[in-house]
Amino acid sequence: MAAPAMLLLVAAGLALCVALLWLRRRPAGPEGARGRVCVAVLGDLGRSPRMQYHALALARHGHGVTLLGFLSTKPHSDILCNEKIHIVSVSELKVLQVGPKIFQYITKVIAQAIQLFYTMLKIDRPSYILLQNPPGLPSIAVTWMVCLVRRSKLIIDWHNYGYTVMSLIHGKSHPIVQIAEWYEKLFGRLSDYNFCVTNAMKEDLQMNCNIKTDSERPDVEKSAFTELDIRNGNVTQVKERPALLISSTSWTEDEDFSILLKALEDYEEYVSDGIKLPSLVCVITGKGPLKKHYNRLIDKMHFKHIQICTPWLEAEDYPVLLGSADLGVCLHKSSSGLDLPMKVVDMFGCCLPVCAVHFQCLYELVKHDENGLIFRDSNELAEQLKMLLLEFPTAESKLYTFRRMLRASKQLRWDESWEQAVLPVFRNKS
The missing domain is CATH 3.40.50.2000 (Glycogen Phosphorylase B;)
Structure with a gap:
């Protein structure tokens, strides 16, 4: 790894240690923070319909919601008009166009990690952070550290594997893809609860990643749309x-x-x-x-x-x-x-x-x-x-x-399916 990248890693590590020590001295927050949920995605909120559905469903059941992500595209008007949902924007960082590609990639990941960590520390303390994966690098590790400090529960909503998406561009044998696979499986195990979108993914998470999903109906991928x-x-x-x-x-x-x-x-x-x-x-x-x-x-x-x-x-x-x-x-x-x-x-x-x-x-x-x-x-x-x-x-x-x-065909609507598969986690495991 290039020397400048190593220096950046060391600096980021020192800054993180200082932040952790400072935060551990802070009070945990008001009792009213219980039940607040941060719904987070290191991506465009306007193009993340499932996470918007989560936010609306949580708000409908009385939870205060912080919806965190990029604001490249306007979210649904129901999100914008809901008084229980507070949108927090994260800047979408671009890759530096100087130095070797590995240096550019590492620099972007470090910068995103610092930005995400700082942003999550500023929001009202949530009881839960519901994180979309992918993208999980660096969001899973950062969110886990935030949960550790703020005494929140980490829930990962597995849409896919980030390392397999990366392999479409770089190939399965690329070192970055292999590191991403190791990272995703390691930090994915540190979550408190997990949801996924198919039975096949539920089985794969259990067998290959030793991650158990909490939903008895992992296929909560139901639509909020109706026929005109x-x-x-x-x-x-x-x-x-x-x-x-x-x-x-x-x-x-x-x-x-x-x-x-x-x-x-x-x-x-x-x-x-x-x-x-x-x-x-x-x-x-x-x-x-x-x-x-x-x-x-x-x-x-x-x-x-x-x-x-x-x-x-x-x-x-x-x-x-x-x-x-x-x-x-x-x-x-x-x-x-x-x-x-x-x-x-x-x-x-x-x-x-x-x-x-x-x-x-x-x-x-x-x-x-x-x-x-x-x-x-x-x-x-x-x-x-x-x-x-x-x-x-x-x-x-x-x-x-x-x-x-x-x-x-009698298909469950999103609301019905969500109440069966997701709501019990927030009700019974606080």
Whole structure:
């Protein structure tokens, strides 16, 4: 490791020791702090719907909530208007563009750790800190130290593994990825309670990380969205109207949108060959590092029967679009194979049929040919689009059949599922 990086580590360690000694002399805080929860994510709050749902559910059950994270995107208006929820912004730090890459990365991690530690010490003392992972480096270790000092309980909500996300960029054998794996498993064991999103992740946490999840129903990934009445009106019966296809993404390496673009090229050929299919309006929402790359590819495509747009929607507008759409497409491929795409959950909440790309535990959410379709490549997706949209928008179409099945299925709403799986931890383990 470079000498400057070592000096930074030593300085950060000394500063941390001083802060710990000072804080241990402070009183624990007022009795009224009991029940306060800090919901934290070292990421964009506006693009962290599950953590926003947690904050709203906690506030609804009488807890004061500090919602902590980046404010790159505006959170939902329900968050902004809730008097029990106090938003604390953390600055999103950029990597230094000087020195070796390892030095740049270490410098950023140290700076983030110091900033996060300082910010968490300034907020009202929480009884619990509910932390999203990933990203967990350095947030898990920092949050654990804060909990140690402030006598709070650490709860980790495992969405995925951070080291598997990093491996998409650096490769599994990269030293940074291996260090991140060791770190995540070590500090993950120091949490007081844990939630996760799939049974597969629950088993993996237990077997490979020796981490036990506290929820008897780890699949608390239920949607807060509902179907709009617009589909029951005349718009569904309008002949010759285009079909609205929706996909959402973070534009990252775990979603290959070239699959969708190739399938759309095949779909265009089907229509040009005389197959009676509707025109498509394809809306791909989201922000992320690969958006410019895919926009350049889209700009080079010249369709007669397909329009593609890639807007960013505010939190209030996204469920309206889902509730108005005809078909959803999910290209999320879990880096670990153990998490579930929230976008599919929200689509199902709107009774929106979904085509989703295959990965290891997707079967826990999407049942092929029951509540959706699973594809493995662009050819399968193109065939599914053709099959679903034949006879669109009539009630005889396969798409309408899937929608009818989703309406008939009795799915727990987010509130009901959260009260069963999450609330007992805050009620019975204070």
